[in-house]
Amino acid sequence: MNAENNQTTTTHSKVISHVFCTGTAKLGSVGPPIGLVDIGVSEVAYIFRVSLPGIEKNQDKIKCEIQREGRVCIQGVIPEIAIPSDTGCLYRMQVQQLCPPGPFSITFNLPGQVDPRLFSPNFRSDGIFEVVVVKLGVRIPTS
Protein backbone atom coordinates (compact mmCIF):
# COMPACT_ATOMS: atom_id res chain seq x y z
CA MET A 1 0.00 0.00 0.00
CA ASN A 2 1.40 3.39 -0.91
CA ALA A 3 0.35 6.97 -0.43
CA GLU A 4 0.42 8.10 -4.03
CA ASN A 5 0.57 11.46 -5.73
CA ASN A 6 0.89 12.66 -9.30
CA GLN A 7 4.35 12.80 -10.76
CA THR A 8 5.75 16.22 -11.52
CA THR A 9 8.54 16.82 -14.00
CA THR A 10 11.20 19.36 -13.08
CA THR A 11 14.13 20.74 -15.00
CA HIS A 12 16.45 18.26 -13.28
CA SER A 13 14.56 15.05 -12.72
CA LYS A 14 11.23 13.49 -12.05
CA VAL A 15 9.66 13.59 -8.63
CA ILE A 16 8.81 10.10 -7.49
CA SER A 17 6.28 10.85 -4.80
CA HIS A 18 5.30 7.35 -3.80
CA VAL A 19 5.64 6.75 -0.09
CA PHE A 20 6.13 3.12 0.88
CA CYS A 21 5.24 2.12 4.43
CA THR A 22 5.47 -1.05 6.46
CA GLY A 23 4.34 -1.96 9.94
CA THR A 24 1.81 0.11 11.83
CA ALA A 25 2.00 2.97 9.34
CA LYS A 26 -0.16 0.88 7.02
CA LEU A 27 -2.73 -0.04 9.64
CA GLY A 28 -4.23 3.28 10.72
CA SER A 29 -7.40 4.62 9.21
CA VAL A 30 -7.18 6.45 5.94
CA GLY A 31 -7.97 10.06 6.69
CA PRO A 32 -6.92 13.69 6.55
CA PRO A 33 -3.54 14.84 7.89
CA ILE A 34 -5.24 16.93 10.58
CA GLY A 35 -8.39 15.99 12.42
CA LEU A 36 -8.28 12.24 12.87
CA VAL A 37 -10.08 11.55 16.16
CA ASP A 38 -10.13 8.65 18.61
CA ILE A 39 -12.67 8.59 21.46
CA GLY A 40 -12.55 6.48 24.60
CA VAL A 41 -14.82 6.05 27.60
CA SER A 42 -14.31 5.15 31.25
CA GLU A 43 -16.73 4.99 34.16
CA VAL A 44 -16.61 8.70 34.90
CA ALA A 45 -15.06 10.41 31.88
CA TYR A 46 -14.39 10.49 28.17
CA ILE A 47 -11.01 10.80 26.52
CA PHE A 48 -10.44 11.95 22.98
CA ARG A 49 -7.28 12.35 20.95
CA VAL A 50 -6.95 14.49 17.86
CA SER A 51 -4.07 14.24 15.41
CA LEU A 52 -2.61 17.74 14.97
CA PRO A 53 0.88 17.41 13.48
CA GLY A 54 2.75 20.60 12.78
CA ILE A 55 0.61 22.85 14.97
CA GLU A 56 2.53 22.89 18.26
CA LYS A 57 4.23 26.21 17.46
CA ASN A 58 0.77 27.76 17.14
CA GLN A 59 -0.34 26.11 20.36
CA ASP A 60 -1.50 29.40 21.86
CA LYS A 61 -3.97 29.79 19.02
CA ILE A 62 -5.67 26.44 19.62
CA LYS A 63 -9.16 26.88 21.01
CA CYS A 64 -11.02 23.84 22.30
CA GLU A 65 -14.69 24.37 23.13
CA ILE A 66 -16.74 21.59 24.72
CA GLN A 67 -20.49 21.91 25.08
CA ARG A 68 -22.70 20.23 27.64
CA GLU A 69 -24.31 17.85 25.17
CA GLY A 70 -20.89 16.56 24.10
CA ARG A 71 -20.17 18.70 21.07
CA VAL A 72 -16.45 19.43 20.71
CA CYS A 73 -15.12 22.19 18.45
CA ILE A 74 -11.37 22.70 18.02
CA GLN A 75 -10.19 25.80 16.17
CA GLY A 76 -6.69 26.87 15.32
CA VAL A 77 -4.23 28.07 12.71
CA ILE A 78 -1.77 25.95 10.78
CA PRO A 79 1.55 27.84 10.74
CA GLU A 80 3.49 28.82 7.68
CA ILE A 81 6.31 26.55 6.64
CA ALA A 82 9.60 28.04 7.80
CA ILE A 83 12.27 26.31 5.74
CA PRO A 84 15.69 26.79 7.33
CA SER A 85 17.95 28.25 4.68
CA ASP A 86 21.39 29.78 5.13
CA THR A 87 21.50 31.34 1.68
CA GLY A 88 17.92 32.60 1.62
CA CYS A 89 17.13 30.54 -1.46
CA LEU A 90 13.60 30.28 -2.75
CA TYR A 91 12.07 26.83 -2.47
CA ARG A 92 9.56 25.48 -4.94
CA MET A 93 7.06 22.91 -3.69
CA GLN A 94 7.24 19.64 -5.60
CA VAL A 95 4.98 17.44 -3.48
CA GLN A 96 2.27 18.80 -1.18
CA GLN A 97 0.35 16.28 0.90
CA LEU A 98 0.11 18.04 4.25
CA CYS A 99 -2.42 20.74 5.03
CA PRO A 100 -1.59 24.21 3.71
CA PRO A 101 -1.22 27.08 6.20
CA GLY A 102 -4.37 28.80 7.41
CA PRO A 103 -7.21 28.60 9.91
CA PHE A 104 -9.09 25.36 10.46
CA SER A 105 -11.78 23.85 12.65
CA ILE A 106 -12.64 20.30 13.72
CA THR A 107 -16.07 19.44 15.09
CA PHE A 108 -17.30 16.12 16.44
CA ASN A 109 -19.59 14.69 19.14
CA LEU A 110 -18.79 12.70 22.24
CA PRO A 111 -21.11 9.78 23.03
CA GLY A 112 -22.87 11.48 25.95
CA GLN A 113 -23.30 14.61 28.02
CA VAL A 114 -20.26 16.08 29.74
CA ASP A 115 -19.39 18.73 32.29
CA PRO A 116 -17.49 21.37 30.28
CA ARG A 117 -15.87 22.81 33.41
CA LEU A 118 -14.05 19.58 34.27
CA PHE A 119 -11.77 18.94 31.32
CA SER A 120 -8.03 18.42 31.18
CA PRO A 121 -6.31 19.26 27.88
CA ASN A 122 -2.81 18.06 27.09
CA PHE A 123 -0.78 18.82 23.98
CA ARG A 124 1.56 15.84 23.76
CA SER A 125 5.02 16.28 22.29
CA ASP A 126 4.23 14.01 19.35
CA GLY A 127 1.54 16.09 17.67
CA ILE A 128 -1.44 14.52 19.45
CA PHE A 129 -3.93 16.72 21.30
CA GLU A 130 -5.37 14.70 24.20
CA VAL A 131 -8.30 15.77 26.37
CA VAL A 132 -10.10 14.09 29.27
CA VAL A 133 -13.53 15.46 30.16
CA VAL A 134 -15.78 14.27 32.99
CA LYS A 135 -19.26 12.96 32.27
CA LEU A 136 -22.23 14.97 33.44
CA GLY A 137 -23.68 14.13 36.83
CA VAL A 138 -20.75 12.03 37.95
CA ARG A 139 -19.66 12.38 41.56
CA ILE A 140 -15.88 12.71 41.59
CA PRO A 141 -14.32 10.17 43.95
CA THR A 142 -12.33 11.90 46.66
CA SER A 143 -9.82 9.10 47.12
Next chain:
Amino acid sequence: MRSSSGLNGMRENNSFPDNTRNPQILEVTPLNSMPYIGPVTHASMSSNRMNDSVEKVGGPAMIFLPSDSSSEFSNLISQTKTGVALTGSAAMGKIGLTIGLVDIAESEDSYYFRVALPGVSRDEKEFSCEIEPDGKIMIKGATTTGEQTVCKHNQIFKMLTQNLCPPGHFTINFQLPGPVSNEEFNGNFGSDGVLEGVVKKVYYED
Protein backbone atom coordinates in the same frame (compact mmCIF):
# COMPACT_ATOMS: atom_id res chain seq x y z
CA MET B 1 -19.73 13.16 -4.40
CA ARG B 2 -23.03 13.84 -2.68
CA SER B 3 -25.06 11.45 -0.56
CA SER B 4 -28.51 11.95 0.93
CA SER B 5 -27.85 9.52 3.80
CA GLY B 6 -24.98 9.55 6.25
CA LEU B 7 -23.19 12.68 7.38
CA ASN B 8 -19.65 11.49 7.95
CA GLY B 9 -16.74 13.72 7.13
CA MET B 10 -18.10 17.05 5.97
CA ARG B 11 -15.67 19.08 3.95
CA GLU B 12 -15.79 22.70 2.94
CA ASN B 13 -15.20 23.63 -0.67
CA ASN B 14 -14.95 26.82 -2.74
CA SER B 15 -16.16 25.52 -6.07
CA PHE B 16 -19.07 27.87 -6.86
CA PRO B 17 -17.62 30.36 -9.35
CA ASP B 18 -20.94 32.11 -10.04
CA ASN B 19 -21.53 32.98 -6.40
CA THR B 20 -21.94 36.75 -6.49
CA ARG B 21 -22.35 37.15 -2.75
CA ASN B 22 -18.68 36.40 -2.16
CA PRO B 23 -16.63 37.70 -5.07
CA GLN B 24 -13.46 37.27 -3.01
CA ILE B 25 -13.68 33.49 -3.10
CA LEU B 26 -11.41 31.89 -5.66
CA GLU B 27 -12.59 28.95 -7.69
CA VAL B 28 -11.04 25.79 -6.28
CA THR B 29 -11.38 22.44 -7.94
CA PRO B 30 -12.65 19.66 -5.67
CA LEU B 31 -9.95 17.84 -3.78
CA ASN B 32 -9.02 14.32 -4.67
CA SER B 33 -9.97 12.47 -1.53
CA MET B 34 -11.14 9.16 -0.19
CA PRO B 35 -14.05 8.65 2.19
CA TYR B 36 -13.19 9.41 5.78
CA ILE B 37 -14.20 6.87 8.40
CA GLY B 38 -15.40 8.90 11.35
CA PRO B 39 -15.54 7.68 14.95
CA VAL B 40 -18.35 5.18 15.32
CA THR B 41 -20.17 5.32 18.62
CA HIS B 42 -21.62 2.04 19.82
CA ALA B 43 -25.16 2.34 21.14
CA SER B 44 -24.26 0.27 24.18
CA MET B 45 -21.82 2.94 25.29
CA SER B 46 -24.55 5.56 25.50
CA SER B 47 -26.40 3.91 28.36
CA ASN B 48 -26.91 7.20 30.19
CA ARG B 49 -29.08 8.52 27.36
CA MET B 50 -32.13 6.31 26.88
CA ASN B 51 -33.33 8.08 23.75
CA ASP B 52 -29.92 8.05 22.08
CA SER B 53 -30.10 5.84 19.03
CA VAL B 54 -27.07 5.75 16.76
CA GLU B 55 -27.73 4.94 13.14
CA LYS B 56 -25.46 2.39 11.58
CA VAL B 57 -24.46 4.06 8.36
CA GLY B 58 -23.44 1.67 5.67
CA GLY B 59 -19.95 3.03 5.13
CA PRO B 60 -18.59 6.55 5.23
CA ALA B 61 -20.04 9.38 3.17
CA MET B 62 -18.97 12.85 2.20
CA ILE B 63 -20.62 16.20 1.60
CA PHE B 64 -19.00 19.15 -0.15
CA LEU B 65 -20.28 22.57 0.81
CA PRO B 66 -19.37 26.08 -0.33
CA SER B 67 -17.63 28.10 2.31
CA ASP B 68 -20.27 30.80 2.58
CA SER B 69 -23.08 28.53 3.76
CA SER B 70 -22.20 28.75 7.43
CA SER B 71 -25.80 28.43 8.63
CA GLU B 72 -26.32 25.35 6.48
CA PHE B 73 -23.05 23.93 7.73
CA SER B 74 -23.99 24.48 11.36
CA ASN B 75 -27.31 22.77 10.75
CA LEU B 76 -25.52 19.76 9.33
CA ILE B 77 -23.09 19.73 12.25
CA SER B 78 -25.93 19.76 14.76
CA GLN B 79 -27.44 16.70 13.10
CA THR B 80 -24.16 14.81 12.98
CA LYS B 81 -23.74 12.27 15.74
CA THR B 82 -20.76 10.17 14.73
CA GLY B 83 -19.11 12.27 12.03
CA VAL B 84 -16.23 14.73 12.16
CA ALA B 85 -16.56 18.10 10.45
CA LEU B 86 -13.43 19.77 9.09
CA THR B 87 -13.20 23.33 7.77
CA GLY B 88 -10.41 25.53 6.51
CA SER B 89 -6.95 24.10 6.05
CA ALA B 90 -7.88 20.84 7.75
CA ALA B 91 -10.12 20.09 4.78
CA MET B 92 -7.39 20.70 2.23
CA GLY B 93 -4.77 18.15 3.14
CA LYS B 94 -4.42 15.03 1.06
CA ILE B 95 -6.39 12.06 2.31
CA GLY B 96 -4.00 9.23 2.98
CA LEU B 97 -2.25 7.25 5.65
CA THR B 98 -2.33 8.71 9.11
CA ILE B 99 1.46 8.93 9.27
CA GLY B 100 3.82 9.31 6.37
CA LEU B 101 2.29 12.18 4.41
CA VAL B 102 5.11 14.12 2.78
CA ASP B 103 5.86 17.65 1.60
CA ILE B 104 8.89 18.07 -0.67
CA ALA B 105 10.32 21.41 -1.77
CA GLU B 106 13.30 22.18 -3.95
CA SER B 107 15.69 25.12 -4.27
CA GLU B 108 18.74 25.58 -6.44
CA ASP B 109 21.09 23.70 -4.17
CA SER B 110 18.92 21.82 -1.64
CA TYR B 111 15.88 19.70 -1.02
CA TYR B 112 13.55 20.30 1.91
CA PHE B 113 11.07 17.69 3.07
CA ARG B 114 8.51 17.35 5.85
CA VAL B 115 6.92 14.13 7.04
CA ALA B 116 3.86 14.08 9.30
CA LEU B 117 4.46 11.61 12.13
CA PRO B 118 1.76 12.21 14.75
CA GLY B 119 1.88 9.80 17.64
CA VAL B 120 5.41 8.62 16.83
CA SER B 121 7.81 8.19 19.72
CA ARG B 122 10.70 10.65 19.70
CA ASP B 123 12.95 8.31 21.67
CA GLU B 124 16.32 8.04 19.98
CA LYS B 125 16.35 4.31 20.60
CA GLU B 126 13.15 3.88 18.59
CA PHE B 127 13.42 6.49 15.84
CA SER B 128 15.93 6.76 13.02
CA CYS B 129 16.10 8.57 9.71
CA GLU B 130 18.64 7.55 7.08
CA ILE B 131 19.33 9.07 3.70
CA GLU B 132 21.18 7.50 0.79
CA PRO B 133 23.21 9.28 -1.90
CA ASP B 134 20.55 8.65 -4.54
CA GLY B 135 17.99 10.58 -2.48
CA LYS B 136 16.16 7.67 -0.88
CA ILE B 137 14.98 8.41 2.66
CA MET B 138 14.24 5.62 5.13
CA ILE B 139 12.45 6.33 8.41
CA LYS B 140 12.03 3.75 11.16
CA GLY B 141 10.05 4.31 14.32
CA ALA B 142 7.34 3.20 16.70
CA THR B 143 3.85 4.58 17.13
CA THR B 144 2.23 5.15 20.51
CA THR B 145 -1.39 5.79 19.54
CA GLY B 146 -4.36 3.62 18.71
CA GLU B 147 -4.45 1.46 21.81
CA GLN B 148 -7.59 -0.42 22.77
CA THR B 149 -7.21 0.63 26.41
CA VAL B 150 -5.78 3.88 27.78
CA CYS B 151 -4.78 4.46 31.40
CA LYS B 152 -4.87 8.10 32.40
CA HIS B 153 -5.78 10.10 35.53
CA ASN B 154 -6.12 6.85 37.52
CA GLN B 155 -8.82 5.68 35.14
CA ILE B 156 -9.07 2.99 32.50
CA PHE B 157 -10.55 4.18 29.22
CA LYS B 158 -11.88 1.76 26.66
CA MET B 159 -11.35 3.26 23.22
CA LEU B 160 -14.49 3.31 21.10
CA THR B 161 -12.67 4.08 17.86
CA GLN B 162 -9.35 3.03 16.35
CA ASN B 163 -8.71 5.74 13.79
CA LEU B 164 -5.23 6.75 14.88
CA CYS B 165 -2.32 4.53 13.96
CA PRO B 166 -2.15 1.36 16.08
CA PRO B 167 0.90 0.97 18.31
CA GLY B 168 4.00 -0.78 16.99
CA HIS B 169 6.98 -0.42 14.71
CA PHE B 170 6.84 0.95 11.18
CA THR B 171 9.04 2.04 8.28
CA ILE B 172 8.50 4.79 5.74
CA ASN B 173 10.50 5.09 2.52
CA PHE B 174 10.27 7.79 -0.10
CA GLN B 175 12.48 9.25 -2.80
CA LEU B 176 13.72 12.78 -3.26
CA PRO B 177 13.80 13.99 -6.88
CA GLY B 178 17.54 13.63 -7.34
CA PRO B 179 20.89 12.62 -5.83
CA VAL B 180 22.00 14.29 -2.61
CA SER B 181 25.03 14.72 -0.43
CA ASN B 182 23.98 12.67 2.56
CA GLU B 183 26.83 14.01 4.71
CA GLU B 184 25.22 17.46 4.55
CA PHE B 185 21.85 16.29 5.87
CA ASN B 186 20.26 18.48 8.54
CA GLY B 187 17.17 17.00 10.16
CA ASN B 188 14.91 17.87 13.06
CA PHE B 189 12.10 15.80 14.57
CA GLY B 190 10.23 18.54 16.38
CA SER B 191 7.79 18.32 19.26
CA ASP B 192 4.88 18.88 16.90
CA GLY B 193 4.94 15.45 15.29
CA VAL B 194 6.65 16.61 12.09
CA LEU B 195 10.07 15.56 10.84
CA GLU B 196 11.87 18.24 8.81
CA GLY B 197 15.02 17.84 6.78
CA VAL B 198 17.24 19.85 4.46
CA VAL B 199 19.86 18.14 2.34
CA LYS B 200 22.22 19.47 -0.32
CA LYS B 201 21.89 18.40 -3.90
CA VAL B 202 24.68 16.70 -5.78
CA TYR B 203 25.25 17.17 -9.50
CA TYR B 204 27.07 14.30 -11.11
CA GLU B 205 29.61 15.59 -13.61
CA ASP B 206 30.08 13.59 -16.79
